[in-house]
Amino acid sequence: KAGVTQTPRYLIKTRGQQVTLSCSPISGHRSVSWYQQTPGQGLQFLFEYFSETQRNKGNFPGRFSGRQFSNSRSEMNVSTLELGDSALYLCASRRDRRGNTIYFGEGSWLTVV
Amino acid sequence: QKEVEQDPGPLSVPEGAIVSLNCTYSNSAFQYFMWYRQYSRKGPELLMYTYSSGNKEDGRFTAQVDKSSKYISLFIRDSQPSDSATYLCAMSENSGGSNYKLTFGKGTLLTVNP
Numbered sequence: 519k520a521g522v523t524q525t526p527r528y529l530i531k532t533r534g535q536q537v538t539l540s541c542s543p544i545s546g547h548r549s550v551s552w553y554q555q556t557p558g559q560g561l562q563f564l565f566e567y568f569s570e571t572q573r574n575k576g577n578f579p580g581r582f583s584g585r586q587f588s589n590s591r592s593e594m595n596v597s598t599l600e601l602g603d604s605a606l607y608l609c610a611s612r613r614d615r616r617g618n619t620i621y622f623g624e625g626s627w628l629t630v631v
Numbered sequence: 632q633k634e635v636e637q638d639p640g641p642l643s644v645p646e647g648a649i650v651s652l653n654c655t656y657s658n659s660a661f662q663y664f665m666w667y668r669q670y671s672r673k674g675p676e677l678l679m680y681t682y683s684s685g686n687k688e689d690g691r692f693t694a695q696v697d698k699s700s701k702y703i704s705l706f707i708r709d710s711q712p713s714d715s716a717t718y719l720c721a722m723s724e725n726s727g728g729s730n731y732k733l734t735f736g737k738g739t740l741l742t743v744n745p
Binding site for chain 2: 620
């Protein structure tokens with residue numbers, strides 16, 4: 519059974535640009551959440567999607583957004599990139615909204631220069 | 632005060648040692664406690680999941696929760712070089728549901744030397 523797949527794995531962007539990251543959850547999993555990991559703040563919850571709707575949101579500015587498609591695949595977008603957005607962005611899936619075990623992908627490493 | 636505090640280390644031990652990793656938390660609403668292991672350049676993987684105060688054992692790993700002290704621990708017996716990784720504690724207020732999110736410690740970097 520394939521795990522959570524994230525693309526791209528590595529990318530470099532310039533300040534002011536925008537970026538879109540993609541996530542394919544484990545087959546059969548319908549809930550996708552996103553986390554940001556930095557050395558200074560650690561892992562922080564961004565948002566969660568279920569049935570194409572954002573269900574829960576962390577304390578991040580509106581520049582961070584996401585969406586989920588009918589096949590449960592998800593994308594997150596960061597607009598007007600800042601240097602501080604450099605981080606590992608992790609996608610995680612769980613079976614459904616009742617599930618309490620989440621499985622992480624390997625992440626997308628974003629560097630903003 | 633951060634909700635979850637974890638000593639970042641680094642922690643370096645010889646092979647075969649017993650390792651103790653700890654987290655404290657301030658949010659008394661946390662009810663569910665997890666330990667994740669993260670290898671370099673990889674995503675976190677779930678090691679242990681506990682609910683109530685007390686101990687839970689899985690092979691060489693033992694998770695301990697003391698809700699009265701808001702303190703959790705992970706013990707690794709007979710540590711191996713393959714245990715070298717960052718260990719993250721995580722907590723949640725509820726078990727699943729619509730408002731489910733994990734709050735993480737910053738992680739402890741562990742190196743087990745052969």
